Amino acid sequence: MPRPAVNVAARAARAAGNVILRYMNRLDSVAVVEKQRMDFVSEVDRAAEAEIIRELRRAYPRHSFLGEESGLTGKGDLMWVIDPLDGTHNYLRGIPHFSVSIAMLEKGEPVYGVIYDPLRDELFTASKGDGAYLNDRRMRVGKRESLDGAMLATGFPFRQRAHLDAQLEMTRLLLTQAEDLRRTGSAALDLAYTAAGRFDGYFEIGLKPWDMAAGCLMVREAGGTFADFAGRDGLPESGNLIAANHHLVRSMVEAAGKTLPPKLLKA
DSSP states (O other): OHHHHHHHHHHHHHHHHHHHTGGGGGGOOOOOOEEETTTEEEEHHHHHHHHHHHHHHHOOSSSEEETTTHHHOOOEEEEEEEEEEEEHHHTTTTTOOEEEEEEETTTTTTEEEEETTTEEEEEEEEETTEEETTEEEOOOOOOOOOSTTTEEOOOGGGGGGGGHHHHHHHHHHHHTTTTEEOOOOOOHHHHHHHHTTSSSSSEESOOHHHHHHHHHHHHHHTOOEOTTOOOOSSOOTTTTTTOHHHHHHHHHHHHHHHHHHHHHHOO
């Protein structure tokens, strides 16, 4: 049975999903601002985030909130991290792949997580110690024990283009063994798909807490693990993330060690 906090987060995610879908038929009139080079925010992101915080705050008025668009409000050991529209670039171009991601952290560790795909009505949930679920069906990471034939996912984030050559070299090495690689445009869904076994593994440079917190919890609760590029456990402060089952994480960390500069491994 889902924990109460997951039910609240799921309700908030669905409310945000309704906001997102309402705007879909008039994307050409949506107001968009470029926060920094190639980093866009729309009125949809802001409206969806406001809806999420409203729902969460109604149930947990003393918790703190870290939203991608509104920043940090409140303080304390219990914090909700929120990406109201993960995949904004896809959404604004009419590409049907984006999600809502919500996680609760306790002293920096994710304990509850929800990722919602409003187009497919797929709700991914996880609670620490209680497993991970897709629409009430238990999720398990893939069982592949080596990179041979693996389907991997990644992203090439606009904030970290300085490291593009290193990431491409790591990608090249992984693809000498893996079956293929996908770049979908939603880190949250990539992690949810990894937890569900749709992808065998995932890696990316420079993620933010709201990109990865819910998805990392799901991967762990689905029997997998996550680490930074040097293999250290826990949500990486650097945002440099690898997630998969234990076998593939070891293989991907090894590939990172062979291809990435020391500053990315030490971060």
